[in-house]
Amino acid sequence: MSDLNCGSGGGATTYPQLRVASVFIILIGSISGALFPVLAKRTNWLHVPKPVFDFAKFFGSGVIIATAFIHLLSPAISELGSPCLSPAWQLYPYPLALAMLSIFSIFIVELVAFRWGTTKLAALGVKPDTHGHGFGGHAAHGPEGGSLPDNDSLQCEKIHEDLESAHNHTRLDLGAAGQIIGVFILEFGVLLHSILIGLTLAVDPGFKILFVVIIFHQTFEGLGIGTRLAHLQLPPKYKHVTICAALLYGITTPLGIAVGLGVKSTYNPGSSTASIVSGVLDSLSAGILLYTGLVELIAHEFIFNEEMITGSNGRVAYAISCMLFGCGVMALLGRWA
Template sequence: MRCAALIIVLAATVARAQSPTSTASPSTPSPTGQGECTWHNTHWDCELSVPAASAGSHDDHEHEAHGDSEHAASGTSAAPSTPSPTDRGACTWHISHWDCDKPATGSELGAEAAAAHGECIIHSGHVHGDCSAEQLACGAVLLEHYDMPLHIGSVFIILVTTAIGCFVPIITGWTRSNDRLTGALDASSFGRDVGFLGNLLFIARHFGTGIILATAFIHLLYHGFLMFNNKCLGELAYAPASPAIAMAAVMLTFLFDFFGGRTGHKRLEAAHAAGPSSSDSASADEEKNTHNHAHAHAPVFEGGCSHAEAAFRQEQDWQVLLLEAGILFHSIMIGVTLGAGSGPGWTTLLIVIVFHQFFEGAALGSRIALLYWISRMRALLMGIAFILITPIGVGIGIGVRKSFSQNGKTSILAIGILNSVSAGILMYTAFRLLSGDFTEGPLRRSKRSAVVASLLAMFTGLISMSILGKWA
């Protein structure tokens, strides 16, 4: 027994002599902020990796004497390059990013995280998808992934698709040349007796009304709000700037409409008093009651038309001009932002804008087609003005891409003002079209099938354009 005890004592003594970590005292204090640490011969082993700045403080001979791979990995770990995120629970630095209990959202995602979570689409100062802080920086000019051939190709893509959307209804209207005598291009003309092209034009007309209404609210007024609430613009002296501008545009459009119609009506009265035609045998009261399109069914002769018909034509001309003005105002900026933009989400934006312009072209073209009394040259010029405006904007954007910032103050103000003005014009015009077709127009007395078809077409346009508002 004595021999066994002696052997145990001797073994313990030898073990203590061979274990320098248990007897050597720490040459440096225990690191803070790295969890529980244990002194190991010449350095501390901690639960968390040693930052590069801390690791660099060790002497070179300590690294050489300690060549195991675990210590080498901890000595090369990067220090936190960004502060710990707030409102995301407990966070731990992991080589190049923070691991937190709650996931990152919005601008908290870095460029790598944005690529992993989805596309970043920056369009006219507002954002769809996951974007990095660098992409959202005020005044930043983003030229990464800029594909010049595709940008140039987008000019022709938009040109062709917009031309198809705009010219198909116009040409369809030309094929209805006999309707100059029958008045079959009326808003209530629908059914077997009208034929396929007549029904197609009827659907396009009311589909376009829904497109115009959704464009005013979803694409223009909402984005006007976003522009003036952009943090890069700073605090506004008058917060509701976008609706105020839209309201001013509505009132200006109303004044133009009122005084323009008043002046035109006086001219028609003077011409009627100078030489009334035989078709104007109706009394003044009857003409007043039939002014709201009911008299549009009166026949049109080579030598002229009735007074009520002339007033109706003038009113329709003016409405289409207002509609085109509202569309042109914002189409130029759509082109500029597309031409100057880039990034992984740019292709998605191009596809959305192509559909956007196609639908708007169909809405405008269907209204131009109903002006069956104007010359074909004038109809072509009205369509060409819309078809060219967005490609011209894309060309301008390509030219100024190195200096154009979608989050710059100048571009935010320009886009916000133009969007709000266009929203006001299109809101006024859209409700005038609804009133002229439904509440005060021929659909009020039309057959049920025409009413159902027109409402379905209008709501289809409304929903289609509203869905596109998710991206553009």
């Protein structure tokens, strides 16, 4: 991707005005891709048919998986295999090991979080199949003779209603927390990747081709992120999380470009330090997106989704086709970036 030497010289300085304009152009594309699905889901004036949302959702899953393999893991292997690095880096497949480490780290974090949530619910007496039956139920309706409930029965029913309301609210909060953790993990992997893309674009000699490809890359990836955010089932007090996450994605690559332009006289993406930093971050990000794409998206949307298990063959085939299309488009972009 770059013909820069292994020294500490600066990056390319061609097309200075277009490089500055790229900050705003990519900002618009990234925010539009990530924010549009969220707003369309929450507002009536941006009504989008459900089939369109389904297409975007499964298309986005494919985009995320292709990003992990083609746009993260492959560059990480090249970066940590750079001839600019010491021979010690060639003695072990560090990119694959770091990606594996990232996958298991995310798995352990999620496992601990959900075990803690389950324990918390159990301590409060909340179970998935509990709907309050049997707690003062018969007494609340009085004897079989149909007499009116007494004061003790009314008080018991009131206590039961208060407890069930508190339990349901706690369950809702913990469910929302689990979803927010999942979004945070996905966003973290994508944001690391987006910053590196911005830094590279700011100083890369092959700017024009890379610029066009990254516009599509960030828009498609934003669409995948935004659609996932739009489908989160969060309580009203957590609704702002989706907007903030979409905006955070939108500003990350432009921020990386701006930083790259600021340090273009000293930042050399082909240097040893830059190769190590980029390779390590790309490897970790690849593991995050692989775990999210394969477990959180594919497994939950297909294998553990009742609609897919009992749905028609046509619906399942359509969903898989959308996912493969998104994966194919993003993989194709890897030809140039």
